[in-house]
Amino acid sequence: MEKNQETALTQMRNSIQKLGSSTEMHGDPTLMRFLIARSMDPVKAAKMFVQWQQWRAAFVPSGSISESEVPDELEPRKIYLQGLSKDGYPVMIVKACKHYPSKDQLQFKKFVVHLLDKTIASSFKGREIGNEKLIGILDLQQISYKNIDARGLITGFQFLQAYYPERLARCFILDMPQFFVSVWRMVSRFLEKATVEKIVIVTNEDEKRDFIKEIGEEALPEQYGGRAKLVAIQDFILTPSEN
Template sequence: MFRRRNNSNNCQEDDSLQRDAKVNELKAAIGPLSGRSLKYCTDACLMRYLEARNWNVDKSKKMLEETLNWRSTYKPEEIRWHEVASEGETGKVFRASFHDRYGRTVLILRPGLQNTSSQDNQIRHLVYLIENAILNLPDGQEQMAWLIDFTGWSLNTNVPIKTARDSANILQNHYPERLAIAFLYNPPRIFEAFWKIVKYFLDPKTFQKVKFVYPKKKDSVELMKSYFDVENLPTEFGGRATLQYDHEDFSRMMAQDDVKGASVWGFDNKLIHVSKGCMGTEVSPDPVPLALPAS
């Protein structure tokens, strides 16, 4: 909607003013907020919803209200690692120890390591890790990157179509403009049939962010390397780093992040129990009421 011209400071300033005006318009359309909804609806958040709906305030308002309703019932910020840790035992989805060239948090997905059959728990695990990726974004960065490794993938380990559809809907409807890029590395030919169905669940903006990378296709490899330093990129993705997932170490890190997340969302006044278990450190906060004072 807005055009930027690098050789014109005035044009950039005009764009910024127009964006700010749209944010204020959306803010007014939503009306007064409190508790977690107020904490969630930052100016940057409103900007993402506007961007996702091409700066149409009415459509952005509808989208945001649907997200606020979803968050009030699903409560993604309340999910704790010990509740979903069994889903992560194989390292099928985890936050990488490195960032991309733009400082974005990176999630690594390895669908060939699927280890459970509960679709609800699989989605809950993914939502937890999306929230965790956002929690660990550096200042000034709003988006994450996904690297998807198809080693070991088969139709037997593939998630059901319904799970793929529900996951896609949550990502694009409730985390708009959070995904910067998703690289699908060397998917087998049989995946193409599955993709032909899944792609219809994606809106055009999300679809454009999905990139297929094949080791023998130089252009796709160079595109991925423009986002990642090969020294950080695991060998599974054509890089030089060794990919190691230690579930106990990752569990301890997630437990620490649960404490950080509780602080961010204003759970500081609730007693957080920390105990040692077979999975490492676990964090089990007391139930939190829906409406909390904004900090």
């Protein structure tokens, strides 16, 4: 680790203590994510970290969101967890044609936490290091106007930005129809520059080849050019060593 990173981490820990919180349960890799998200500013990173701790304690008091808390969101089987990419990132797929705007926003927010936590947990053996990332695939094939949920998309990305900083390695958007372009422009206004830079809208054969290459055929389902089968997130079993 570079000296300036060590200095920033020390300053961040001191700032967190001054804010009345602790880093006892979290190692350098976790703290570095918050520093990177706040351009290596220890004071801003400390504030973000403490806000995350407070949110986590209030919103996920038991440490996780169980399937029984999000039945309506799981029922359509619209989220898939595909194992690890070539670079070791868990691959999560969202089939937008199976999604409809939620009437229960609290359950939807809990669902976002459930799927992000489970996706991240699928990437490590034993203990979490703290710097694990994920790859998201937003499949817009066969969507209709009834599936459009700008609010839901914004919520998902804002949760990633605020509470899962530097967890997103890449997000691929597939088969974006023309009528969705204006929706995406609107959603993009709510995204930080660093998030936008990780999003790839796949529009041609060259980009599709790069997409397949980056993820790898082992994890990618057959319908996307890989060799795997789709696995709904509720059917993906975390082994005891991954919990």
